[in-house]
Amino acid sequence: MEDKVRARVDEWLEERRRKGLERETVCFSSAPELLNLSNNDYFRLANDERIKASAKTAIDRFGCSSSASPLVSGFTPPHEQLLEDLLDWHGFEYGMLWNSGYAANQAVLSSLPKNDDWILADRLAHNSMLAGALKSAGRLIRFPHNDLERLEELLVEGAEKGKTLFVAVESVYSMDGDLADLLALSKLKSKYDFVWILDEAHALSWYGERGEGLAAELEVDDQVDILVGTLGKGLGSSGAYTLFHDEFLKRFFTNACGEYIYSTFFSPASAAAASTAVSILSEDSASCQRRAGRGLSESFRKCLRSMGIETSEGDSAVVPVVLGDSRDVLEARRRCEEAGFRVGAIRPPTVPKGTSRLRLSLNATLGMENLEGLIHVLEGV
Numbered sequence: 001m002e003d004k005v006r007a008r009v010d011e012w013l014e015e016r017r018r019k020g021l022e023r024e025t026v027c028f029s030s031a032p033e034l035l036n037l038s039n040n041d042y043f044r045l046a047n048d049e050r051i052k053a054s055a056k057t058a059i060d061r062f063g064c065s066s067s068a069s070p071l072v073s074g075f076t077p078p079h080e081q082l083l084e085d086l087l088d089w090h091g092f093e094y095g096m097l098w099n100s101g102y103a104a105n106q107a108v109l110s111s112l113p114k115n116d117d118w119i120l121a122d123r124l125a126h127n128s129m130l131a132g133a134l135k136s137a138g139r140l141i142r143f144p145h146n147d148l149e150r151l152e153e154l155l156v157e158g159a160e161k162g163k164t165l166f167v168a169v170e171s172v173y174s175m176d177g178d179l180a181d182l183l184a185l186s187k188l189k190s191k192y193d194f195v196w197i198l199d200e201a202h203a204l205s206w207y208g209e210r211g212e213g214l215a216a217e218l219e220v221d222d223q224v225d226i227l228v229g230t231l232g233k234g235l236g237s238s239g240a241y242t243l244f245h246d247e248f249l250k251r252f253f254t255n256a257c258g259e260y261i262y263s264t265f266f267s268p269a270s271a272a273a274a275s276t277a278v279s280i281l282s283e284d285s286a287s288c289q290r291r292a293g294r295g296l297s298e299s300f301r302k303c304l305r306s307m308g309i310e311t312s313e314g315d316s317a318v319v320p321v322v323l324g325d326s327r328d329v330l331e332a333r334r335r336c337e338e339a340g341f342r343v344g345a346i347r348p349p350t351v352p353k354g355t356s357r358l359r360l361s362l363n364a365t366l367g368m369e370n371l372e373g374l375i376h377v378l379e380g381v
């Protein structure tokens with residue numbers, strides 16, 4: 001190994017370690033005594049018997065792997081069925097499946113914007129969108145989080161300069177749990193000409209009459225040009241999708257994106273599991289759970305605020321507990337775990353400096369009584 005490379009890497013790692021920012025992969029085996037509030041399984045579908053049964057049936061018929069990229073022979077009947085189910089669920093005309101939300105966002109944002117185009121992205125938009133935008137030939141301009149006045153200024157300026165404009169936002173921000181103002185964005189969309197890319201990763205299952213997301217709930221979905229959804233969160237599976245109203249987008253991404261063309265497709269079993277998730281989330285009983293989950297989120301946030309804890313507004317499943325210092329967050333996570341709660345410890349650069357936090361993910365099977373022990377620990381941090 002070249003010594004210079006080792007020295008450079010060692011120095012970089014040491015700096016991260018000193019600041020309490022070094023990341024490590026730790027095997028998590030779901031201990032029954034721990035209540036897991038750290039994942040994104042908002043409807044607890046990953047272990048649902050109906051979902052597991054459909055995955056097992058697909059394994060028996062199609063094996064454990066798609067064994068090829070989608071354009072070769074990896075796009076199997078369960079994938080085809082899933083795409084049909086997703087189009088029907090969302091009421092979109094065209095769609096594609098992807099191996100992950102990361103791949104989908106990166107592919108869309110790196111391939112579509114060309115020279116001189118402006119990509120206007122919320123400052124807190126997911127890393128996959130920013131990574132894609134930075135790889136593209138366009139220019140990435142980040143506007144302050146949820147600051148639509150600033151976005152409008154940029155849209156005006158871009159239009160005056162004759163730029164082709166893209167706007168990239170999430171409906172529920174993954175680390176803050178707050179919502180984008182999709183109604184205001186749809187008004188901007190009626191006023192200005194831009195390509196609207198909306199990532200619904202953390203809104204699926206939790207919002208929408210049938211769990212199909214916030215754009216549908218607010219009836220702005222016909223304005224969204226590219227809707228990105230993930231299957232590994234509220235749908236309890238893995239993989240992702242993009243939906244469009246225009247066929248040319250599907251044809252373009254199918255031909256332009258290495259993430260799609262040159263990667264073994266996600267498994268038929270995951271596709272079958274996601275199809276079953278769509279049908280479960282569309283049931284009336286899921287609507288009741290959805291209402292209860294959102295009610296719980298509001299009550300829990302109110303309770304945190306009454307204890308002087310900083311959190312975000314709204315009723316999403318993602319509840320941040322902002323503590324500021326990274327080491328305090330690691331200590332708080334340890335104390336939560338001692339009390340029986342697995343929570344996420346989120347530190348820079350995932351979130352801005354000085355805003356390290358616990359990230360609590362609620363799910364639709366919980367009630368306030370399940371969170372009492374956690375509230376007790378949080379009172380002490």
Ligand SMILES: Cc1ncc(COP(=O)(O)O)c(C=O)c1O
Nearest residue numbers: 100101102126174199201230232
């Ligand atoms: C908002 C958002 N978009 C995209 C992704 C990536 O999705 P996936 O986990 O399927 O790669 C994530 C994942 O954490 C996310 O939070």
